[in-house]
Amino acid sequence: MRIALEVWRQRSPEEPGRFVRYETAEASPDMSLLELLDVVNEGLVQNGEEPIAFDSDCREGICGTCGFMVNGLAHGPLQGAAACQVYLRNFRDGETLWIEPFRAKAFPLIKDLVINRSALDRIIAAGGYVTVNTGNAPEANTSTIPKDLAEQAMDAAACIACGACIAACPNTSAALFTGAKITHLGKLPEGQPERGRRALRMVRAAAVEGFGHCTFAGECETACPKSIPLQVITQMNHDYLAARLRGEGRAQPRHIEPGTPKRRR
Ligand code: SF4
Ligand code: FES
Structure with a gap:
């Protein structure tokens, strides 16, 4: 199948970013989206170009490391799935996918699709x-x-x-x-x-x-x-x-010894 990628490329937070188009003939329906990015990166490295920076670890929806926007949706179009669990069969043949980082003021961009969380x-x-000291794991039935x-x-x-x-x-x-x-x-x-x-x-x-x-x-x-x-x-x-x-979290009044000189403001 043919899938084109428009990927956000930004070398550093100080430099402006832009979408760059990538096309590969090696896409297959059973390939995950991250595997497609791996294939694109192999091609970029072979050409002496900078690979696309993106985070991943477990690649099975457990670790929370991956994550980017796909066509404007966080983690892509699949409900209940992380970006690493999205496969190309979830898209139409010939589709263009727009991939960009999670954007939030509290998530500063590091590079390309990598943000600081x-x-x-x-x-x-x-x-x-x-x-509390929870000790060893108790027997479940107790x-x-x-x-x-x-x-x-x-x-x-x-x-x-x-x-x-x-x-x-x-x-x-x-x-x-x-x-x-x-x-x-x-x-x-x-x-x-x-x-x-x-x-x-x-x-x-x-x-x-x-x-x-x-x-x-x-x-x-x-x-x-x-x-x-x-x-x-x-x-x-x-x-x-x-x-x-309940008044929790209020600052407690300081105890001041009698005769303590007042602090100058
Ligand atoms: S989307 Fe939010 S609530 Fe859901 S797993 Fe990720 S960080 Fe947790
Ligand atoms: S790589 Fe671990 S949740 Fe996606």
């Missing part, structure tokens, strides 16, 4: 953890977690931090990602001690990183390769507001 790591570092809660936690834990929800959102909001991480821990007993603090810190971290506000446009849910549901955003809002109403 470390803002997502910083959101997790702000509160995506538990501090667990007292209701099945529906365990399933909701597992569904939220499926998030692979790819950033497609952000690229698809008209506000570049990280609400689906942050909500997934908050829900994943907040549904389980081990996640309760920090539940309020976690929501406050992670929501604030997302704002500090420059992600936008959620207006429930719903594009994120459609683009998510792990089909994370919008309900995780409701959970995030609930935990955040409950923590605010």
